[in-house]
Amino acid sequence: MFNEPASSFDDDLLLARKAQPQLSESPQDDPRYETIRTAIADIFEIEQEVFALDKNIAPNHLQVVAISPDTRWLMSFQGHLKIESETAYAQLDNAFAPYGLLPLFREEIQTPSNKKVHIIHVLQGRANPPSGGNALSIILFVLTVLSVLYVGTLMAINEIATTNVLLATNIYNNMLMNLWRGAPYAGGLLLILGAHELGHYFASRFHKTAASLPYFLPFPFGIFGTFGAAIRLREPMRNRKVLLDIGAAGPLVGLAFAIPIVLIGLSTSTVDQLSSGYVEGNSLMYALAKIIVFGRFLPDGQVDVYVNQLAWAGWTGLLITGLNLIPVGQLDGGHVLYSLFGKKGGIVYYPVVGGLLILSLTIAQELMVFAILVLFIGNLHAVPLDDITPLDKRRQWVAGGTLAIFIFVFVPTPLTAVFVSEGSIPADTRGLMMLPVLMGMMWIHRHKWIWRLKHILGRHTLC
Numbered sequence: 001m002f003n004e005p006a007s008s009f010d011d012d013l014l015l016a017r018k019a020q021p022q023l024s025e026s027p028q029d030d031p032r033y034e035t036i037r038t039a040i041a042d043i044f045e046i047e048q049e050v051f052a053l054d055k056n057i058a059p060n061h062l063q064v065v066a067i068s069p070d071t072r073w074l075m076s077f078q079g080h081l082k083i084e085s086e087t088a089y090a091q092l093d094n095a096f097a098p099y100g101l102l103p104l105f106r107e108e109i110q111t112p113s114n115k116k117v118h119i120i121h122v123l124q125g126r127a128n129p130p131s132g133g134n135a136l137s138i139i140l141f142v143l144t145v146l147s148v149l150y151v152g153t154l155m156a157i158n159e160i161a162t163t164n165v166l167l168a169t170n171i172y173n174n175m176l177m178n179l180w181r182g183a184p185y186a187g188g189l190l191l192i193l194g195a196h197e198l199g200h201y202f203a204s205r206f207h208k209t210a211a212s213l214p215y216f217l218p219f220p221f222g223i224f225g226t227f228g229a230a231i232r233l234r235e236p237m238r239n240r241k242v243l244l245d246i247g248a249a250g251p252l253v254g255l256a257f258a259i260p261i262v263l264i265g266l267s268t269s270t271v272d273q274l275s276s277g278y279v280e281g282n283s284l285m286y287a288l289a290k291i292i293v294f295g296r297f298l299p300d301g302q303v304d305v306y307v308n309q310l311a312w313a314g315w316t317g318l319l320i321t322g323l324n325l326i327p328v329g330q331l332d333g334g335h336v337l338y339s340l341f342g343k344k345g346g347i348v349y350y351p352v353v354g355g356l357l358i359l360s361l362t363i364a365q366e367l368m369v370f371a372i373l374v375l376f377i378g379n380l381h382a383v384p385l386d387d388i389t390p391l392d393k394r395r396q397w398v399a400g401g402t403l404a405i406f407i408f409v410f411v412p413t414p415l416t417a418v419f420v421s422e423g424s425i426p427a428d429t430r431g432l433m434m435l436p437v438l439m440g441m442m443w444i445h446r447h448k449w450i451w452r453l454k455h456i457l458g459r460h461t462l463c
Contacts, residue, residue: 032099039095040077040120043088047079047117071102071125081118085388086239092120102126105386118388129210129234137213144226147218148189150175151225152182155309186225188261188313190216193229193320196254200231203249207242210234224316239386240339244395247335248402251321255405258317262286265311266293274304276419280315281364281411283322299418318409323370325406328352329377333406338381339391340399349379364413 040046051074081088085105092103104121153175161168171178197214204211211234217227237243266289279299282290290298290305298305307315327333328349337345353374360368391399 032101035099036075036096036101036122039092043082043091044077044118044120045079045082046077048077050076050078071123074101074122074124076122077120078117081388085118085386086241089239089386089389096122097126100124100126102385105388107388127210127235133212133232137215140218141214141216144216144218144229145186145190146179147220148186148225149179149182150220151223152185152309153179154182155185155312156181159308182309185309185313188265188310189224189226189316192254192258192261192313192317193226195257196250196321196324197229197231199249199251199253200246203246204231204233207238207245209237209242209246228320233382237382237384239384239389240342240391241389241395243335243382243384244339244391244399247332247339248398251325251332251405252402254317255321255409258314258321259285259289261310262289262314262318263293265308265314266290266305269308269311270306271298271303272306274299274302274418277417279304279416279418280307280312281319281413281416283318283409283411285408286315286318286411319411319414322406322410325402325409326352326356326374327403327406328374329380330382331374331377333403334381336399336402338383340396340403342387346379346381359412366414 037046083091089103089105096103102123102125104123106119106121107116108119109116153171156178157168157171160171171181193216194214201211201214212232214229214231216229219225219227233246237246271294280286287297290296294305305311324331325333325336327337327345334345337348353371356367356371356374360371
């Protein structure tokens with residue numbers, strides 16, 4: 001899930017830029033001013049007023065949101081709410097809507113008194129969520145289906161090649177008509193990704209927050225066949241309760257599908273002698289799944305499970321869920337963290353990024369791309385319109401549980417190379433089970449060196 005530029009976030013530079021153009025008249029001369037002040041006074045003890053015309057304003061003391069290109073800050077009121085914040089926001093928002101105004105609720109701690117104050121910002125210009133984009137969503141979904149079917153079919157070719165090289169070559173030469181062979185992988189992975197994004201989507205619809213349909217991202221040249229999927233939130237979320245519900249719905253719903261797919265996939269996979277190759281990384285949840293299915297942890301030094309298409313789809317789903325739950329920025333984990341702790345949650349950004357970089361530079365180079373992506377996104381959170389209303393007790397437990405799930409599903413080393421001495425344990429010749437072998441198959445077929453296939457595949461077995 002990611003936010004369009006219309007989403008709310010702390011942006012002092014935006015405030016300064018929008019405050020610079022001087023208004024043609026004082027806000028007090030605006031015929032709406034008395035209506036605004038009266039509506040605010042009904043719910044708020046006003047202690048101070050600040051206007052956009054005031055040249056002495058300190059923009060870095062205020063927080064505003066990029067609602068739309070036409071949104072501009074008008075005025076702010078400092079004081080204390082008279083009634084419960086969620087009720088107060090709903091009442092004020094209903095009063096402002098007919099005038100095209102939008103309220104923001106913020107809470108700050110004054111220094112040196114360490115006293116909490118409430119601030120209501122008044123913006124001119126409400127969110128106007130764009131429509132459309134469904135055609136692009138459908139096109140990308142179709143391309144992603146073909147992409148993951150292609151990768152799944154390469155896996156099927158790999159498995160077939162261990163017992164029938166000629167049949168595997170014939171299937172490869174007629175790939176289009178054999179894409180159905182990749183259905184277990186494609187179906188399992190798309191089910192997990194689709195459930196994840198639709199969890200976000202329907203939670204957004206439930207809270208009447210505009211969101212796009214999921215955008216699936218095809219990538220047929222990688223080991224997964226896709227870069228995942230995302231939806232666009234087209235307007236800010238009202239409060240932290242909404243932020244949590246939308247942010248946590250995706251990974252929780254996706255996980256509900258990933259776990260049974262992993263269990264079914266493992267139970268239908270083959271356990272055989274350990275051989276050199278690449279081993280898929282273990283999260284605590286994946287390790288537990290293997291113990292549940294096989295009664296022991298694998299690999300055990302002698303044998304390992306050679307995951308089939310469905311198991312690989314489930315493992316990929318767990319991997320993606322773990323990456324999404326990293327508690328920073330615009331990731332799902334970042335949304336959950338902010339909903340629970342507010343601005344204080346930002347302190348984990350640099351430790352998390354530092355940990356990712358250390359993993360990337362030492363034992364998991366494949367995480368470098370994701371670490372760079374997190375650095376690029378930055379410590380930018382989707383701050384809701386009402387940033388005063390806290391989570392209720394039930395949602396606090398949901399938020400804490402969702403963050404705890406991150407610990408159970410995160411894979412610190414997604415792929416690990418394992419080398420087994422041929423003299424001690426016989427090499428497994430069943431071939432590369434899960435990594436796509438497009439380039440190898442093309443090279444072998446072009447040079448007619450079919451007789452080398454088992455030898456090459458036997459050296460690169462994925463466990």
